[in-house]
Amino acid sequence: MKQEIQVKCSKGNLALIRDFVNRWLDEQEVKGVLANQIVLAIDEACSNCMIHHHNCDGRSKIEVGLNYEGETIYVEIKDSGKAFPIDQYKPQAINDIIRKRNKGGMGIYLINQIMDEIEIEQQNDHFIYKFAKHLG
Template sequence: MKMNEMKEKITVTSNLEDLYLVRCFIGNAACRAGFGESETWKIILAVDEACSNVIRHAYNGKTDRNFEITVEFDDNRFVVHIDDAGSGYDLRNHRAPNLQDCIAKRKAGGLGIRIIKELVDEIDYQQVDNRNKLTLTKHLPLEAANA
């Protein structure tokens, strides 16, 4: 086992008001993993967007469902697993809307997946036993990995 290896899990209700729990959980774990403030906020934003999509789209806004978030990290990478039982959507194949079109049309929303893709290094999605398993990976900065 590596010196900085860690794994933690939290179960959250499908209520947008509970996303603050997710942000705290992810932020604390990212700091312990060795990320600085800027990178920590990027990870928090990516996970917050992904969880918002679970609540709004996979669970269609139903607030009586649950989903799990597992964080694990070692000396090289920080991995967030989001596991839900809602309707699935493979965001790896999502075609991002044109940002200039969104601005010109003053269209709000629809940029969450684009944000997620820009803020993390790797994205994986699987549907296993009627559950959606989204994995977001961020590589630790070299200075943190060598500390």
């Protein structure tokens, strides 16, 4: 069953998105580590949008849509502005991140690790991150 949530771009709302995704996955009987991976990938993409696209401006909004069809979970994250090309991201080695004492640089790597398909649809005033996770 398809479901959507729209939230303001405040980092405090990441928990709202995670609760929404967790509840929906539970209804689809997707549980445990697999459910956490899907929640994590969505959380990473949403926090990236909130922090880097909107500077956590609570007047902006993002929308998360979920659908389950034929053993595949489909995720759409709709945001305004220009998309970061997360599908073309070149990951840093974890030892380099440690050596440089960086706090970031792992979120997009995790999305690419978890999701089977990643697409970005850029339209005039917004973009959509489209993720698919095959469960079969």
